[in-house]
Amino acid sequence: MQRMMQRLQQDRAAGRGSLMPFLTAGSPSIEATVATIVTLDGLGVAAIEIGFPFSDPIADGPVIAASMDRALRSGTTVAAIVDAIRDVRPRVGCGLIAMVSMSIVHRHGGAEFIAALHDAGFDALIVPDMDVDDADLITQAVEQRGMGLALLVAPTSSPERIRAITRRCRGFVYALARAGLTGASDAPPDVEGTVPAIRAETELPIAVGFGISTPAHVRMVIQHADAAIVGSALVRAMDGEPDSAHERAQAFIGPMLEACRVTAR
């Protein structure tokens, strides 16, 4: 987790926001995922979320859901993703965050799986459909290994709920910019209510995701929060020819990073 925290602190010290792009592992190919991780790390992103494709992702909008479906159809397995991360880890300095559905965590043995993620070089874990009332096993497993754990806070979360969630977070908190699905939206991110409510409970950095698709959105987010998460829009940009996906990712992320630099919180 040190790598990720270091980059977040560097960004903060330089008076800029951090960027955490999201990739669907295996979309458009696992090789493209690896090449994109190296490229984005070189551009200076704080961390990259690696989404493990799942057959029934109920929080995801059409772009990420379709990318996961394609990744699974083309044979992307959990083992292949973990192997790819182990290979690329020595070559990159940014944080690597595993975004994994509970079904996959459970099927692979819970704590054992978290140990395997850590050994491969993941710094932190997000389980978007974790049952917070049943989180002890996961919390203990990440703590034993010094990993980060980001739970989601929604605009619909009550103050008591935000307190319970932030107490379980390690490294950073993931705030949803809207009550809805991942994916591009015309509506501006709703950060002015949720982010201060989280700040009142924790000093952890706050990353905001869901519907952040333009540099303007990024600017709005980092006026209030520490980091912006860009997912669907990047996944869509990477669609198509796998060999050049990392180049399309670079072209897409450049202006997003610029947006992080021009505005300090």
Place this chain on the structure above:
Amino acid sequence: MTSAPPDPVHGRFGRFGGRYVPETLVAALDELEAAYLAAREDPSFTAELAGLLRDFVGRPTAFCHAPRLTEHAGGAQIWLKREDLAHTGAHKINNTLGQVLLARRMGKSRIIAETGAGQHGVATATACARFGLPCEVYMGAEDVRRQALNVFRMRLMGARVNEVTSGSRTLKDATNEAMRDWMGSVGRTHYIIGSVVGPHPFPLMVRDFQSVIGTECRAQALAALGRLPDVVVACVGGGSNAAGIFAPFVGDASVGLLGVEAGGRGPGAGDHAAPLSHGTPGVLHGSLSYVLQDGDGQTADVHSCSAGLDYPGVGPEHSHWKDAGRVCYTAVTDAQALEAFQLLARLEGIIPALETSHAVHAAVTAARAMRPDQVVVINVSGRGDKDVVEAMRLLGLSQS
């Protein structure tokens, strides 16, 4: 006098259940749980629901002997609990009326639902039409094809039917889309889940609303026979009709309970929809329960001739009953179900749903091994009118 099985503890039946959902839905689930627990204790709510079940649904449904099926089996007496006679032709209406009343109490202005065979969709559309609520139903494209009659019924009652073309294009994918809709509309929308599945409190609430089946059946058996049945048989997809008839008998140690899953083409991967028979505990659609999945936790493809059983998961309380040894679960194949579909029609003048036909087959097999002074009850969960075109296709008959 019987008592309902216990409520889940912290949303769990034993270790099964829970709330594995994105945070956005948690506030809505909290609100729903509080509203339901209050409504359950409110005499005006229970009286309004009981009145609707009597006057609108036609409850209590009949409980009748099946003399020719009994003779055919040559063993125990077979009795039928006639949920096929409930308004809309299946047990699903018991749950949708309860949830629509609850949604009104909570001030929700829009209803969504998923459906497989279309029976839950029809029952939701019916309850919404009765109370003037806008209704949208998500249904897999494959099910839209094989249950065309129910699609028309839903539209006739003013519901919008959204065809789902993702994944396997069946009930699992319709459930994903309904949950996604709910994620983005949770403030004003109530999602009526059609079975004892999903995150807490749905499995509890749907079981309670369906328990009217078992409560009636238990009293009717005592009145007609002077005793409790020896075995109660019900089909299990998500498991709502089974949970509804089993729940009031769970405390009766002398009553055997048999849940019948869809054995499809056989026990091979992808050939059936029988998670209790062939699956492992896992997380799907918000709860921990038996599920059919691969080694990575990806939900497996399933198959059944019956759209209502064509689902890779099952309600968490069934998983608990299985592990506790309280209910036996078995699987019946497409071919056996199709045979039982015709058998009940020919011998008793009752065309059962293809879902129900699975229970009919297992009940005949069970009765055959029992004594004539014993009693087997089948929950006839729905009527088969919706299935006749698909049955003709499966039997290789033309429509002319």
